[in-house]
Amino acid sequence: MNRFELTRRxxxxxxxxxxxxxxxxxxxxxxxxAGSGSGSAAASGSYRIGVxxxxxxxxxxxxxxxxxxxxxxxxxxxxxxxxxxSNDQNACQTIAQTFVNDGCDLILAIATPAAQAVLxxxxxxxxxxxxxxxxxxxxxxDSNDAPGGNLTGTSxxxxxxxxxxxxxxxxxxxxxxxxxxxxxxxxxEIQIEMAEEALDAAGIGHERFTVSSSNEIQSxxxxxxxxxxxxxxxxxxxxxxxxxxxxxxANAAGVPTICxxxxxxxxxxxxxxxxxxxxxxYRAGEMAVEILTEGADPAEMPIETMDAEDCDLVYNxxxxxxxxxxxSALADDGGEDVSAA
Numbered sequence: 001m002n003r004f005e006l007t008r009r010x011x012x013x014x015x016x017x018x019x020x021x022x023x024x025x026x027x028x029x030x031x032x033x034a035g036s037g038s039g040s041a042a043a044s045g046s047y048r049i050g051v052x053x054x055x056x057x058x059x060x061x062x063x064x065x066x067x068x069x070x071x072x073x074x075x076x077x078x079x080x081x082x083x084x085x086s087n088d089q090n091a092c093q094t095i096a097q098t099f100v101n102d103g104c105d106l107i108l109a110i111a112t113p114a115a116q117a118v119l120x121x122x123x124x125x126x127x128x129x130x131x132x133x134x135x136x137x138x139x140x141x142d143s144n145d146a147p148g149g150n151l152t153g154t155s156x157x158x159x160x161x162x163x164x165x166x167x168x169x170x171x172x173x174x175x176x177x178x179x180x181x182x183x184x185x186x187x188x189e190i191q192i193e194m195a196e197e198a199l200d201a202a203g204i205g206h207e208r209f210t211v212s213s214s215n216e217i218q219s220x221x222x223x224x225x226x227x228x229x230x231x232x233x234x235x236x237x238x239x240x241x242x243x244x245x246x247x248x249x250a251n252a253a254g255v256p257t258i259c260x261x262x263x264x265x266x267x268x269x270x271x272x273x274x275x276x277x278x279x280x281x282y283r284a285g286e287m288a289v290e291i292l293t294e295g296a297d298p299a300e301m302p303i304e305t306m307d308a309e310d311c312d313l314v315y316n317x318x319x320x321x322x323x324x325x326x327x328s329a330l331a332d333d334g335g336e337d338v339s340a341a
Contacts, residue, residue, distance in 0.1 A: 050099030054111035055087035058263025063281030070285025092117035129153030133187035164198035178228035182238035191234035225253035235260035243267035
């Protein structure tokens with residue numbers, strides 16, 4: 001099984017569990033997490049790693065799994081305390097402070113709000129971030145080439161231009177594109193601005209449709225599908241976590257959705273040129289190993305990105321059949337149908 005196939009599996013229950021926030025437990029106790037090695041952390045001097053994931057959805061789950069796999073394959077002895085903040089910034093801050101208080105050797109922050117919370121709690125403990133679009137633009141580092149602090153990581157900057165080209169290929173007569181995202185996520189706006197530039201260059205109209213929380217998604221999407229020909233949704237955590245709901249409304253209205261990543265396509269979107277989040281998390285894990293075992297300094301470790309040629313062309317045949325879109329060209333181009341994932 002290759003790593004892309006792994007991104008489509010259900011995330012291991014033993015890693016994320018129910019996603020509940022067990023704040024009463026020691027932040028790096030290892031009682032919730034996955035581990036490798038002898039299983040006796042105190043006796044063996046195991047590394048203590050706190051994992052703060054913003055919310056539970058396929059992309060972030062895959063990044064988490066890739067990170068753990070890299071630690072396991074490196075053969076280091078570690079305990080990982082997995083915590084999921086359920087998209088609650090206050091919970092992110094509480095979890096981050098718990099990790100700091102309990103003296104973690106390293107913290108993984110999955111998604112921008114998680115990384116912001118961790119940096120607010122410590123300037124000393126090494127932090128690796130992943131599933132973050134632009135570290136510098138989000139104020140997490142001095143620059144993506146030279147972070148300058150205690151945080152580095154891997155960026156999920158999307159091939160937005162390729163995704164808009166895919167939109168043009170599948171819906172060539174689209175007159176207006178609805179741009180769906182959450183205003184609470186700074187990295188989503190970065191992607192939306194890139195999409196607007198690409199749509200302007202193509203002469204395609206567009207309109208923003210925004211939510212401030214998941215509670216607004218149903219009403220916004222129901223309004224949007226009556227006004228646009230196609231929806232574009234970037235790698236926005238709030239939208240991704242509710243993609244089944246978004247797709248249900250859009251597909252029923254016959255409006256295709258071009259998505260930022262594969263998990264959103266699996267949840268009912270039409271297609272994507274997608275970052276491989278397992279690989280993204282795996283590389284973040286390799287960076288963590290370098291920091292823990294080789295003394296690498298996050299301040300001097302450039303933010304790493306994935307090239308467009310390393311992304312995956314994916315589509316959902318069931319969605320295509322439901323809304324009457326021909327995606328046979330994607331299959332011919334080596335795309336993968338993830339409708340049965």
